Every structure is written in structure tokens, then in C-alpha cells.
Amino acid sequence: MKDILEVTKTSRNMVSKLIQGFTLEQLNKVPAGFKNNLIWNVAHIIVTQQVLVYKLAGLPVMVSDELIEKYKKGTKTEHEASQEEVDEILSLLHKTIEQTVIDVENNLFQNFTEYPTSTGFVLKNNFDSMSFNNFHEGIHIGVIMAIRKLV
Amino acid sequence: MLNFIENLLIRNKVQQVFETTIKSRNMILGILQNYTLEQLNKIPAGFNNNLIWNIGHIIVAQQLLVYKLSGLPMMIADEMVDKYKNGSKPEQDATQEELDKIKILLFDTINKTTTDYNNGIFKTYNEYTTSIGFNLKNAEEAIVYNNFHEGLHLGIMMTIRKFI
Numbered sequence: 001m002k003d004i005l006e007v008t009k010t011s012r013n014m015v016s017k018l019i020q021g022f023t024l025e026q027l028n029k030v031p032a033g034f035k036n037n038l039i040w041n042v043a044h045i046i047v048t049q050q051v052l053v054y055k056l057a058g059l060p061v062m063v064s065d066e067l068i069e070k071y072k073k074g075t076k077t078e079h080e081a082s083q084e085e086v087d088e089i090l091s092l093l094h095k096t097i098e099q100t101v102i103d104v105e106n107n108l109f110q111n112f113t114e115y116p117t118s119t120g121f122v123l124k125n126n127f128d129s130m131s132f133n134n135f136h137e138g139i140h141i142g143v144i145m146a147i148r149k150l151v
Numbered sequence: 152m153l154n155f156i157e158n159l160l161i162r163n164k165v166q167q168v169f170e171t172t173i174k175s176r177n178m179i180l181g182i183l184q185n186y187t188l189e190q191l192n193k194i195p196a197g198f199n200n201n202l203i204w205n206i207g208h209i210i211v212a213q214q215l216l217v218y219k220l221s222g223l224p225m226m227i228a229d230e231m232v233d234k235y236k237n238g239s240k241p242e243q244d245a246t247q248e249e250l251d252k253i254k255i256l257l258f259d260t261i262n263k264t265t266t267d268y269n270n271g272i273f274k275t276y277n278e279y280t281t282s283i284g285f286n287l288k289n290a291e292e293a294i295v296y297n298n299f300h301e302g303l304h305l306g307i308m309m310t311i312r313k314f315i
Contacts, residue, residue, distance in 0.1 A: 135302040142306020
């Protein structure tokens with residue numbers, strides 16, 4: 001599980017580097033042909049990890065229901081994020097994974113509810129969900145890399 | 152005995168990681184089948200590469216990360232490595248023949264890696280730090296990291312396809 005989380009940490013560092021230097025306006029800009037903006041993709045990565053890794057394990061999530069509703073799978077950018085919201089998202093980017101590392105060390109992940117992802121992949125246990133989560137983060141980083149050229 | 156059980160557990164986990172790689176390859180095939188050769192070769196304005204380059208790059212990167220760094224022979228030609236490795240970009244349009252080859256390699260490479268892994272051929276590894284700063288110490292880590300790398304290029308492909 002450690003290797004998996006090392007990749008997740010690298011993923012989060014990459015996200016924060018990719019959006020560094022972008023203004024609030026740029027983070028909120030939805031380029032023509034897209035449904036989402038940079039900040040939606042960042043928040044979606046955070047929310048998805050919490051849902052896949054914690055909710056499916058029957059453990060409490062570190063993010064608010066409001067944040068989940070706004071950025072979960074199937075949502076799209078409906079409003080502009082405020083600076084306050086962006087700051088919260090950026091702090092959660094690292095805090096959530098630091099917490100997962102601690103929770104793995106403390107053997108918190110004992111239960112799991114099987115779950116079919118939207119791409120038709122069935123997650124069978126906690127290892128599966130953490131591993132799939134890296135792949136999911138990769139996809140949205142690819143999208144972020146493209147959007148940042150267009151804002 | 153304990154070592155044996157530990158190894159068995161690690162193998163099971165790596166097996167799960169391979170399942171994600173297969174999922175990734177299926178998603179790539181899904182994209183590949185939906186576009187013409189012309190569309191696959193098209194580089195949209197503002198981008199450095201096209202869909203076919205991203206697919207070739209995913210295949211080449213997996214071979215380099217998992218086989219080359221383990222000191223084992225790869226399943227692909229040097230010519231293909233040079234065309235799609237890190238830092239390369241599309242210099243000429245891919246032909247239908249090349250595309251057909253890529254389609255086969257998409258699954259042959261991963262099926263072979265699964266078999267090779269189960270046969271325990273990955274014994275040594277030349278430590279390597281990836282372009283985004285991830286330090287790989289063994290083949291298992293390379294297999295895990297590779298899924299993230301495939302996801303990243305899949306995300307780029309999902310964007311490119313909006314503009315071709």
C-alpha cells in the first residue's frame with residue numbers, strides 16, 4: 001500500500017505545481033469545448049479519493065458533504081470558486097493524503113463495499129480502490145495539463 | 152514460510168494493479184477505434200502531439216520502465232522507442248500498418264508482463280527517477296507508477312479528441 005500512496009503523493013505535488021501561478025480568474029475559466037475548469041478538476045481529484053478510499057471502507061471522510069456534492073462524479077462547474085474555496089481545496093490537496101498515510105499505518109482500512117466505477121471496473125478491496133485512485137488522478141492531471149494551455 | 156506468504160500477498164496485489172492496466176488499455180482501444188487514421192494523426196492547435204503519439208508513448212514508456220530498467224529485453228523495436236519516448240513528438244504521420252501494430256502491442260505487452268511477472272523474471276532493477284520526480288526502486292514500483300502515467304496520457308487524449 002506504501003508504494004501506491006507514494007505515487008498519490010507525487011500526483012498531488014504535480015497538481016499543485018501545475019496550477020501554481022494561475023490567477024483565480026484562470027482557475028475558474030472553462031475553455032470553449034470543455035465542461036470544467038482547473039479548480040473543478042483539482043477538487044474532483046480530492047473528493048473522488050475520499051469517496052473511493054474512505055466512504056467505500058465505511059470510514060468518515062475529511063471533506064464536507066457540500067464539497068462532495070459540488071465536485072463528485074457527474075458534476076460540472078456551476079459557479080465560480082472564491083479565493084477562500086480555492087485556499088481550502090489547495091490545503092486539502094496535501095492534508096487528505098497525509099491523513100491516508102497515517103490511517104494506513106494505523107490499519108484503519110478493514111472493511112470495503114464492492115463498487116463498480118464509471119469506467120466499468122469493479123473495485124473489490126481497499127488496495128484496489130487506492131490503486132485505481134492513482135489511475136483516476138492521472139487522468140485528471142492529463143486534463144489539467146491540457147486546460148492550462150487554454151486559460 | 153512467512154516469506155512465502157508475504158510474496159504471495161504481494162503477487163496478488165500486483166495482479167490487481169495489472170487489472171487496472173488492462174482497463175487502461177481497453178479505454179485506449181475504445182478511443183482508437185472511434186477515430187479515423189487522419190484524426191488520430193491530427194495535432195490540434197496549441198498541442199505538441201496527437202492521439203496516436205500518446206498511445207505509442209504509453210506502450211513505449213511501460214516497456215522502458217518495467218523491462219529496460221530491469222535489464223530485460225523489450226517487446227518493441229528501437230525505432231519505435233525513439234519515435235515515442237519521453238521528449239519525442241510526432242515528426243510524420245503514422246501509417247495504417249503502424250496503427251495495426253500498435254493495436255496488437257496494446258494488449259500483447261501487458262499480457263506478457265503479467266506472465267513474466269508471475270514467472271518471477273524481474274529480479275534486478277536500475278533505480279530511476281522519473282521526469283516528474285518519482286524514484287523507482289524495483290519492477291513492482293514501476294508497474295504501480297506506470298498506471299498513473301497511463302492515466303495522465305489518457306487524460307490528455309480525452310482532451311485532444313475534442314479538437315480533431
